[in-house]
Amino acid sequence: MKKIVFISHGHPELSKGGAEVASWNLYQLLLEQGYDCLYIARADGASHGGSTFSSRGNEVLFHTGMTDWFNLSTSHLKPLFTDLYELLKQFDPDVVHIHHYAHMGIELFPAVRKALPKAKVVFTLHEFMAMCMHNGQMVKRETLKLCNKAVSTDCHQCFPSHSPGDFFLRKNYILDQFSHVDEFVSPSHFLAQRYVEWGLPKDNVHVIENVLPTLSPAKPRTLTTEEKRTKLAFFGQVNPYKGLDILLKAISLLPEAVREQIHLDVHGANLDIQTSDFKEKVEALLEDVKDCVDLRGPYESEQLPSRMAECDWVIIPSIWWENSPVVIQEAIHLGRPLIGSNIGGMKEKIEGKAGITFEARSAASLASAIVNAIEPEVFDYWHAKLNNQQEAVEQHLQFIEQLCNA
Incomplete structure (x- = not known):
């Protein structure tokens, strides 16, 4: 039986962000398909007894934090390179599918690679946080004007306390951490193209939409005579x-x-x-x-x-x-x-x-x-x-199967 580990920056029952929900839906899909899956979600606060991990049902909560939001980095290296290392070594997955690094630190990627040198590491891109310090929004901090690309001098204008050189080094540090990823997934062509232009290898970025739970379409609302769709x-x-x-x-x-x-x-x-x-x-x-x-x-x-x-x-x-x-x-x-x-x-x-x-x-x-x-x-x-068919389900299954057999 193939083994898959999912790592998210939050548990969807505790934090209902898009990345958490997307990772959870894919985790549930692969469980239904017979994969042996482990879901690891970063959680706020300390666990009972102060350990790095605790449980929530069949899932693992990962109690750690990020200390440097500029570089998306953490000084809490023991939870990553010792505790997570041991957990991953014990489970010994074929694939580690990371859906975010926030609150854990960008060093999550080399930590996973060190623990599992032969496993395939996948990272799903959900926003622009790596290239934009302004909450990953890609808009100017004061004016909210749209940014078409990440430029160090423009980033300095939003955050004057950091020089253009700081942003140059930030980008290169993050890309260095991303070098430990085998394949990237983006739910949209738009996001994928932005990251390729920023520095990710084009051949390793795959566009696959997020998976939804099964939803049945509702019939259109019944209109009265001469009523409109208001x-x-x-x-x-x-x-x-x-x-x-x-x-x-x-x-x-x-x-x-x-x-x-x-x-x-x-x-x-x-x-x-x-x-x-x-x-x-x-x-x-x-x-x-x-x-x-x-x-x-x-x-x-x-x-x-x-x-x-x-x-x-x-x-x-x-x-x-x-x-x-x-x-x-x-x-x-x-x-x-x-x-x-x-x-x-x-x-x-x-x-x-x-x-x-x-x-x-x-x-x-x-x-x-x-x-x-x-x-x-x-x-x-x-x-x-409107097309109610989820092509993403089959695409994700084929993608995971190819990774497991590579």
């Missing part, structure tokens, strides 16, 4: 990068006759932990459109199908590039077309395939897209184009 929904964190403020402004710009029909449900949280300027901006916009917007709050994964079934269109107005937002996949598989920003992974996944795109960061362009989208024939056209 039920809109936003799913995601409420922060400056996700573009909720752009969406709320777009709603306020709609012609009065359209706005009277529109209803937007906002499914998300964390406005309370944002900066005061952003909170005040969003709260003012919400007050302006309170007649047609409801804040539904956070949701658990099992609540998603029923919440999405209530809407006609899912809107993704993010102002940063994104990679492969899981909500796009979820909407497609649950039978809901999308309206999304025309940049990055959103454009790649939506345009011409699953809905309408609009000029990123333009509330006026989004308002125009909404006016177009509410027409029933527009919804019907894009709904008919």
